[in-house]
Amino acid sequence: MRALLVLWRRELALAWSGGGGPLLACGFFLCLTTLIPLAAGGDPAALKPVAGGIAWVALAVSSILSLERLFERDLEDGALDLIALGLAPLELVVIAKAKAQWLAVGAPLALVAPLAAITLGLPPMLAPLVGLTALIGGLGFALTGALGAALALGSKRGGLLIAVVVLPLFIPPVVFGAGALERAASGLSPAPAGAFLVAWVLFAAVVAPFAGAAAIRNAQG
Amino acid sequence: MFGLANPDRFMRFTRPLTPVLWALAAGLLAVGVWLSFVAPEDYQQGDTVRIMFVHVPAASVGLMIYAALGVSSFFALVFRHPLADAAARAAALPGAAYTLLALVTGSLWGKPMWGAWWAWGDARLMSVLILFLFYVGYMALRASIDDEQKAARAAAVLGLVGLINLPIVKFSVDWWNTLHQPASLVRMGGPSMSDAFLAPLLTMMGAYGALFLALWVTAIRSEISRRRVMALRARKALEA
Numbered sequence: 001m002r003a004l005l006v007l008w009r010r011e012l013a014l015a016w017s018g019g020g021g022p023l024l025a026c027g028f029f030l031c032l033t034t035l036i037p038l039a040a041g042g043d044p045a046a047l048k049p050v051a052g053g054i055a056w057v058a059l060a061v062s063s064i065l066s067l068e069r070l071f072e073r074d075l076e077d078g079a080l081d082l083i084a085l086g087l088a089p090l091e092l093v094v095i096a097k098a099k100a101q102w103l104a105v106g107a108p109l110a111l112v113a114p115l116a117a118i119t120l121g122l123p124p125m126l127a128p129l130v131g132l133t134a135l136i137g138g139l140g141f142a143l144t145g146a147l148g149a150a151l152a153l154g155s156k157r158g159g160l161l162i163a164v165v166v167l168p169l170f171i172p173p174v175v176f177g178a179g180a181l182e183r184a185a186s187g188l189s190p191a192p193a194g195a196f197l198v199a200w201v202l203f204a205a206v207v208a209p210f211a212g213a214a215a216i217r218n219a220q221g
Numbered sequence: 222m223f224g225l226a227n228p229d230r231f232m233r234f235t236r237p238l239t240p241v242l243w244a245l246a247a248g249l250l251a252v253g254v255w256l257s258f259v260a261p262e263d264y265q266q267g268d269t270v271r272i273m274f275v276h277v278p279a280a281s282v283g284l285m286i287y288a289a290l291g292v293s294s295f296f297a298l299v300f301r302h303p304l305a306d307a308a309a310r311a312a313a314l315p316g317a318a319y320t321l322l323a324l325v326t327g328s329l330w331g332k333p334m335w336g337a338w339w340a341w342g343d344a345r346l347m348s349v350l351i352l353f354l355f356y357v358g359y360m361a362l363r364a365s366i367d368d369e370q371k372a373a374r375a376a377a378v379l380g381l382v383g384l385i386n387l388p389i390v391k392f393s394v395d396w397w398n399t400l401h402q403p404a405s406l407v408r409m410g411g412p413s414m415s416d417a418f419l420a421p422l423l424t425m426m427g428a429y430g431a432l433f434l435a436l437w438v439t440a441i442r443s444e445i446s447r448r449r450v451m452a453l454r455a456r457k458a459l460e461a
Contacts, residue, residue: 151362151378151379152366152375153375154368155362155366155367156367157365161365165361168383171351211379211382214378218378
């Protein structure tokens with residue numbers, strides 16, 4: 001247990017440090033949410049229906065950014081071997097890394113997302129809902145992203161490969177999250193779509209640790 | 222399954238089997254195509270109903286191939302079956318091709334039927350598109366890791382994760398309000414299609430399935446031969 005706490009503090013420190021952390025992800029997110037309206041012509045009537053969708057796509061893509069470094073760095077300098085030999089089970093290590101990723105990337109994005117969604121035309125009273133769904137979705141993105149990062153360990157094609165592997169798994173939360181926002185914007189309850197989002201995050205929470213641990217063992221041996 | 226684990230035994234077993242499978246595929250395809258043209262016009266759709274005989278078998282066989290890929294991945298990871306990862310790799314490209322065929326022919330059918338080439342947000346279309354992306358991700362992952370053993374195992378993990386999509390694809394038309402037609406074959410109460418359409422449909426399904434089996438067995442055989450060639454080369458390099 002103590003070993004896990006020590007690892008957790010290390011992961012948190014690494015995730016927040018050195019330019020790969022929250023500012024980078026938020027900056028990229030804001031770039032995307034600026035680029036899309038500029039490309040689409042900036043007509044507010046055209047952007048309003050898809051405001052939630054654009055925000056969610058930008059969330060998904062921004063969450064992929066720092067995944068490459070999640071395990072690769074530890075594999076390269078041998079720390080992953082030590083961690084695998086250590087007291088904490090590898091499955092919990094994957095969860096710890098995913099949680100650190102969530103706190104460093106997902107949570108800051110969840111704070112910035114309502115701002116971006118409102119500038120795209122979403123009604124301002126939906127801002128808390130945007131933040132909440134982005135936070136929940138961000139956890140799912142972090143878990144699934146950790147799975148993708150573990151699977152792509154040892155390949156020389158890092159970032160893009162992780163994106164290709166992980167994007168089919170990102171499609172359900174984007175659909176459900178954006179769907180929840182759209183329903184709320186038209187006055188309906190966002191609860192059903194939100195429930196699906198939570199269900200998907202729970203699925204990721206169960207599958208990602210075991211699959212990720214298996215992938216890490218594969219990459220080492 | 223484990224009786225054929227020995228590659229030599231597999232090669233011996235499949236040597237007479239492979240031409241039979243190809244002949245079966247060719248024969249069923251010929252009969253299926255003929256039956257598809259001979260089938261009557263639908264009273265609503267007219268002649269465009271014939272796209273169903275290409276689209277539906279492609280979709281269901283594409284789905285079944287992913288199940289085969291998933292089961293092979295399971296055997297590779299859990300039982301370390303020697304031929305299982307060769308089988309999974311061999312299944313990926315045909316599966317992707319069938320799924321893409323289903324998506325394209327579905328789109329061609331959707332235009333006259335629904336007035337739209339594609340429907341974003343339709344559960345059946347989305348889940349089949351995700352299935353196709355899983356195939357692509359599987360092949361990309363497998364191809365991009367240099368060490369073959371590691372690539373095979375990592376891809377096997379991904380293959381297993383993607384299995385969750387199969388019940389979603391199958392039941393998407395029941396669980397969600399979709400534009401796509403609900404199940405008319407595998408449902409409670411039996412098929413709801415008339416025999417005149419059922420015969421060409423089932424024949425084409427058999428044809429696509431036989432074609433996949435022929436492709437699959439041939440690909441596994443060539444993978445085994447490739448491994449043998451590499452082993453021979455390595456031995457020769459050692460002796461030289």
